[in-house]
Amino acid sequence: MSRVRYGSRAVNRLSRRRVLAIAATAGVGVSVAGVTGLSLAGETSAKDDGQPLVISLRDASKGTFDIFSGGSKTTLTDKKLAARLLKAVKR
Amino acid sequence: MSSHREAPEISKDPVADSSDLYAFVSPDDPDTVTIIANYVPLQLPASGPNFFEFGDDVLYEIHIDSNGDARPDLTYQFRFRTELRNNNTFLYNTGQIKSLDDPNWNRRQFYSVTKVDAHGKSTVLAAKLPCPPCNVGKISIPHYESLAADAVKKLKTGEKVFAGQRADAFFVDLGAIFDLGTLRPFQNKHLVGKTLFNYAGKAVNATDKLNVHSIAIQVPLSTVRRGGKKAVRGRDPGAVIGVWTSASRRQVQVRQGDKKNTDVEVGPQVQVSRLGNPLVNEVIVPMAQKDLFNSLPPSDDKRFAGFVEKPELAGLLPVLYPGLFDNLAKLVKAGTPRADLVAILLTGIPDGLIDNFQNTTGSTKADMLRLNTAIPPAKDPKAFGLLAGDLAGFPNGRRIEDDVVSISIRAIAGVTFALVDETFKPDAAAGLVEQGLSIKNVSSGLLKKFPFLGTPFDGFDNP
Numbered sequence: 001m002s003r004v005r006y007g008s009r010a011v012n013r014l015s016r017r018r019v020l021a022i023a024a025t026a027g028v029g030v031s032v033a034g035v036t037g038l039s040l041a042g043e044t045s046a047k048d049d050g051q052p053l054v055i056s057l058r059d060a061s062k063g064t065f066d067i068f069s070g071g072s073k074t075t076l077t078d079k080k081l082a083a084r085l086l087k088a089v090k091r
Numbered sequence: 092m093s094s095h096r097e098a099p100e101i102s103k104d105p106v107a108d109s110s111d112l113y114a115f116v117s118p119d120d121p122d123t124v125t126i127i128a129n130y131v132p133l134q135l136p137a138s139g140p141n142f143f144e145f146g147d148d149v150l151y152e153i154h155i156d157s158n159g160d161a162r163p164d165l166t167y168q169f170r171f172r173t174e175l176r177n178n179n180t181f182l183y184n185t186g187q188i189k190s191l192d193d194p195n196w197n198r199r200q201f202y203s204v205t206k207v208d209a210h211g212k213s214t215v216l217a218a219k220l221p222c223p224p225c226n227v228g229k230i231s232i233p234h235y236e237s238l239a240a241d242a243v244k245k246l247k248t249g250e251k252v253f254a255g256q257r258a259d260a261f262f263v264d265l266g267a268i269f270d271l272g273t274l275r276p277f278q279n280k281h282l283v284g285k286t287l288f289n290y291a292g293k294a295v296n297a298t299d300k301l302n303v304h305s306i307a308i309q310v311p312l313s314t315v316r317r318g319g320k321k322a323v324r325g326r327d328p329g330a331v332i333g334v335w336t337s338a339s340r341r342q343v344q345v346r347q348g349d350k351k352n353t354d355v356e357v358g359p360q361v362q363v364s365r366l367g368n369p370l371v372n373e374v375i376v377p378m379a380q381k382d383l384f385n386s387l388p389p390s391d392d393k394r395f396a397g398f399v400e401k402p403e404l405a406g407l408l409p410v411l412y413p414g415l416f417d418n419l420a421k422l423v424k425a426g427t428p429r430a431d432l433v434a435i436l437l438t439g440i441p442d443g444l445i446d447n448f449q450n451t452t453g454s455t456k457a458d459m460l461r462l463n464t465a466i467p468p469a470k471d472p473k474a475f476g477l478l479a480g481d482l483a484g485f486p487n488g489r490r491i492e493d494d495v496v497s498i499s500i501r502a503i504a505g506v507t508f509a510l511v512d513e514t515f516k517p518d519a520a521a522g523l524v525e526q527g528l529s530i531k532n533v534s535s536g537l538l539k540k541f542p543f544l545g546t547p548f549d550g551f552d553n554p
Contacts, residue, residue, distance in 0.1 A: 052355045054343045068343045068358035 057082055060091075093261050093495065094366045095132040095298070097373035098381030101364050105131050106146035107338040109366040110303055111261050114334040114460050114488040117309055118468040119540040123251075124315055126153050127307040127491075127542065128336035128366070132259065134302035137550035142183055142225035143256065144200050145171040145304055149338050150360050153308060156333035157317040161390040161457030165315060168205040168213075169254060169306050171222075173198060184224070188232045191221045191241050199224075202254050204246065204308075216246050222255040226302070228551025236546055243541060251309040256302050257544035258535030260491045262528045265297035272404075272411045274500075276527040282411050294527030299534050300548050306336075307542035312464050325465040326442055331450050333439075333459030334488075335367035335389055362386050367458040368436050368486070369495045375402055375436075389457035392437060396456045399436055400428035404503050415520035419505045422515065431507040435486045440477075444510045448482050462488030474529050478506065491543055492530035500524055 054068040063079035095110040096102035110132035117125040130151065134143045145151070150170060154163035176197050177185065186195035200222040206214045223242040226235050243253045267273040271283060275292030278284040313321045317329035324330065342358030365385050366372070372384045375398050384395060401423075409420035434440050439451035439461040450463040469483040474494040476484025478501060485493040501507075504521035530537070535545030 052345075052357060054345060054355060054357050056343070070357060071359055073342065073358050 057085060060086060093263070093369035094373055095261075098385050099378065100382045101385055104363060105133070106144075107149045107340060107364050108132060109336050109338060109364045110259070111369065112334065112336050112366045112460055112489065113491055114332075114462050115490045116312070116462070116464060116466065116468050116483065116488070117541065120309065121467055122313075122321075123309045123311050124332070124462065124464060124488075125307065125309045125541060125543065126155075126334055127305055127544065128153055129257075129259065129261075129303040129305050129544075130338065131304040132301075133298070134256070134259075134304075134547075136226065136300070136302055136548040136553040138225070139227065139550060140181055140183055142198075142227065143302070143304060144173060144198075144225075145169075145202070145222070145254065147171050147173050148344070148356055149340055151306055152337045152339070153306065154335050154337065155310075155315050156389075156452065156457075156459060157315060157329070159328070159331075159333070159452035159455060161333065161388070161392070161452075161455045161459065163207070164209040164317075166207040167250075167308055167310075168207060169202050170205070171200055171202045171254075172219075173200050184227060184231050187230075188224055188227075188238065189234065191223065191238065196224055200255075204250075204252055206248070216248055216250070217244065217252070220244050220252065220254070225256045226547040226549040228549045230551060232549075235549065239546065249311045249314065251541055253305070253307045253542040255304065256547040257305040257542065258533070258547050259298050259301050259303045260530065260533045260535065260537060260544055261298050262296045262494070262530065262532050263298060263496050264294040264526050264528060266295060267292075268496075268526070272407060274524065274526055276525065277412065277415075280412050280415060282413060292527075294532075296528050296532040299532060300553055302547040303544075305542060305544055307544070309541050316464060323465050325447065325463055326449060327465065328451075328453075330463050330465040331439060331452055331461055332464060333367075333389070333452050333457065333461050335365060335459050337362050337366075337388075338364040362388070365389075367460050369489065370499050371399075371436055371458045374404060374499070375399055377403070389459050390455070392457045395458070396433065396437060399432050400430075401426070402429065402432065402503055404500075405429070405505075408504055412520065416504060416518045418516055418518045419521065422505060422508065427512075429508065430511045432502060434511070435502060435507065440486070440510075445477065445482075448477070448487070450487050460489055461486070475501075478502075491537055494525070494529060496528075497525040500526070 056066040058064045058066050060082050063077050063082035065076050067074045093111045101108045109130055111129040113127040117123045131143050153167045155165040157164040183198050184196050188196045201219045203218050204216045206216050223239040242255055245251050267275045273281050273284055275294045278292045279288045313319050315332050339360035339362045341356040342361045345355040347353045372381055376384045406423045409416040437456040441451045442449035450461040466482050469481050473479035473481035476493045478498055484490055485495050485498055504524055505517040506521045508515050509517055537543055537545050
C-alpha cells in the first residue's frame, strides 16, 4: 500500500474511524459515514474521530483511492481493496 | 457585467459568484483601506419567502498581497451560519423586525471572521457577528437603515466589518453591450445598429434596482502594507497592495435526502470563483477557459497573459464600428502585444509613465486589483479615474463610482497604448467612447461612510 499525504491525517488511522458503508464503481466511487454536518464551513476539529469520511475509488484499475476527511484529502493505492469493492457492487 | 455570471459554471452557483470587488483608501478614514467583495448577484428585491443569503457551505475570502508575488500575505476568511428560531412557520419574519435580535426575525445569518497571515497561521477575530436581514419591505422593517448600521462591527484588532444585503452599485448597459457590442450612445455608428437607428441612444443601467450580498472590511493601512508601515511615499514599492477575492467549496458533498442534517461536506476547499480587476474573466478570457480561471490563484495568471496582450475585443471594435478605430485596427493587424493592458491588469503601472504615479507590484503577471495606498482619496473623484487624471481612481484600486466599463473600453480601444509607444496615435473615437452611464444612474445612491454601498432596494416598493 502506497500513501500520499495532502492533509495532516495518515491513512492508517482509517480503521479507527466510523466508515459505515462503502460503495464503488469502476470510475468513480463513493462511501459515506453519516455522522454530523459541519457547523461552519472549514471549521472542523482534526481530533474528532466522529467526523465523516468519504472514500472515492478514482481509478479502479490502479486501485487509487481518494480519502476525504475534514479539510484534507489523502490518496492511497490498494488494488486488492479495489477488487473487493468492485466485487461487492458486482462490477 | 463586472463579474456577474461571468463564467459558465459559476453562473449556476450564484451564492458563490463574486460580482464586484472594490478597494480604495477610505474617504471616511484615510488611514484605512476599504475592501468590498460582492456576491449573490442580480437579486430581485421581492424574493419572499426565501430571501437571499450567503452560503453556509461556502468559504469567502479577501486576499491581500503586499510584496508583489501574487500570493496572499494577509487573508480574511468569512464563514456563515444560518439559524432558525421557529421550525413551525414558513415565514422569514413573523412580525416587524426592529433590531438584529428581534424575536420576530425567524431566519437569521451569522458569520465569523478569520485572519490568516503569510505563514498560514489562522486567528479567529470574531465568532458570531450578525448579518442584517434582507430588506423585505417597509411594513416588515420600518427602519432598515439603522438596523443595517447596527450590523457594522469594529473588531478588537482594528478592522471594521459588515456582511449583508446591499444595493448593487455597479452600472452597466448589459442589454446593449452583449447585443453585439452595442454602446447605445454610438448605436447609429454600429455595423448593424446604423441600419436600425439614425440617432444616438440613451444607455440603460441593467443592474439598477437589484441587490447583492456584500462582504465589506475596512483595514488599517499599516496592517496591509509591507513591513507594517504607517506612512509611505507614493514611489515606495511597499505602498502598493494587490487585492482579490475568492469563494471555495468543499471538494466532496454527499446529500442524504430527507436526513438533511446529516449531509456531508468534507475535503479540501476547492476554489470556484475569483475576482481581481473587473471584466478580466468576463471580457478577456475565452469562454472555454473561464471556469479554469476561476479555479486558479492569481500567481498562475501567466497562462492567461496572451489574452490580455491580444484582447479579442480590440479586434472587434474596428469591425463593429467601421471607420472609427482605424489606428486600432492597424495595431491589431501588426500583432503588437498590448504592454499597456498588461501593465494595467497584470503587473501594475510602473513609475514614469504617468506623472507622480505608480502602482506596480513587479514582474509577476497576476490579475489583482492594485492600489497605491499612499495616494489619498480624491476630493473631487472623476468617473474616468486615472484616464481623467484622478490618481485615486481605477485602475488604481477601484472606487464604487468609477466607470470601469467605459475606462476598460477606452483602454482596449487604444488610449493607453500611447503610454508605452509614443508613436501610436489613438483614434479620436477611443477617447470619446463610453457606455453612457454614471453613478447617477444607480437609484440607491451611496452612503458617505462604511460600508458605502446604498440601502438595498426593498421588496414592497420594488415588486
